[in-house]
Amino acid sequence: MIRWLLPIALTLGAVPGATAQERTPPGPDCIDARALRDVHQADDRTLALRAEDGSRAVLTFQADCPNVTSRSDVTTLAPGGWLCGAAGEAVRSGSQACPVASVRLVDAREYADVVREAQRHGISTFDPIVVSAPEQRRFAGTPDYCLRVDALRGWQEDREGLRVEVSPRRAGGNRHYRIETHGGCGDMANAETLRLVSGVGLGMVCGNPGDRVVFARSQPAALGGVSGFPRPLMQSTLAAEHGCRINRLYPIDR
Numbered sequence: 001m002i003r004w005l006l007p008i009a010l011t012l013g014a015v016p017g018a019t020a021q022e023r024t025p026p027g028p029d030c031i032d033a034r035a036l037r038d039v040h041q042a043d044d045r046t047l048a049l050r051a052e053d054g055s056r057a058v059l060t061f062q063a064d065c066p067n068v069t070s071r072s073d074v075t076t077l078a079p080g081g082w083l084c085g086a087a088g089e090a091v092r093s094g095s096q097a098c099p100v101a102s103v104r105l106v107d108a109r110e111y112a113d114v115v116r117e118a119q120r121h122g123i124s125t126f127d128p129i130v131v132s133a134p135e136q137r138r139f140a141g142t143p144d145y146c147l148r149v150d151a152l153r154g155w156q157e158d159r160e161g162l163r164v165e166v167s168p169r170r171a172g173g174n175r176h177y178r179i180e181t182h183g184g185c186g187d188m189a190n191a192e193t194l195r196l197v198s199g200v201g202l203g204m205v206c207g208n209p210g211d212r213v214v215f216a217r218s219q220p221a222a223l224g225g226v227s228g229f230p231r232p233l234m235q236s237t238l239a240a241e242h243g244c245r246i247n248r249l250y251p252i253d254r
Helices: 108-120 186-190 238-242
Strands: 036-043 046-051 056-061 075-077 090-093 096-106 152-158 161-166 176-181 193-197 212-219 231-233 244-252
Touching: 036 108, 046 108, 056 108, 096 108, 108 244, 152 193, 186 212
Parallel strands: none
Antiparallel strands: 036 046, 046 056, 056 096, 075 090, 090 096, 152 161, 161 176, 176 244, 193 212, 212 244
């Protein structure tokens, strides 16, 4: 089950009246503990954190702290309201306090990998919120590493590979995603259309087994077609017939 997350509780050392935009981090690898938006526990020692300003970090505990964020009374102990991996920082749940060993800011790609690992192992961070919708089979995966196949607006190939534009309304507010494929996708340059295919048929690709990107191009009509009008034909290459396997995808800030 996909678990949607709630903000972690207010931290100690907050500055009254200050907003997240006005605050200046005390170091290069600090995240604002007062403005955390998502918290995922990947394993007994690792949390993935995302703040309201879009910054992402991986926090490591000094010792194992299983299910530390499973309670509703979770607080962070962070001088000045910043988690930087400094002495005295901790995450507390009930009578359990977990000292912080390190905090490291990461990009969207690494953050997506940690969140995927957290959900793969089924470690919940807060009680799940069940969202019902008229379409019973709609899969509501996290936009940190999942994308609805009907959210596509356009695509292009750049130096880093495949970049797609999506509907922000259907992608958690994100507008662009990077899609990484297994071994590259050589027929991308000759393609005119692109579609995403879910390996489990739930209308969402997340880099799961069977998820793939399929390219096609239009060719002139052959015998039996209408002269002067193109008809869509799939390329005869393996990539166009079976698609390129998706390894991972994640939002990019562009």
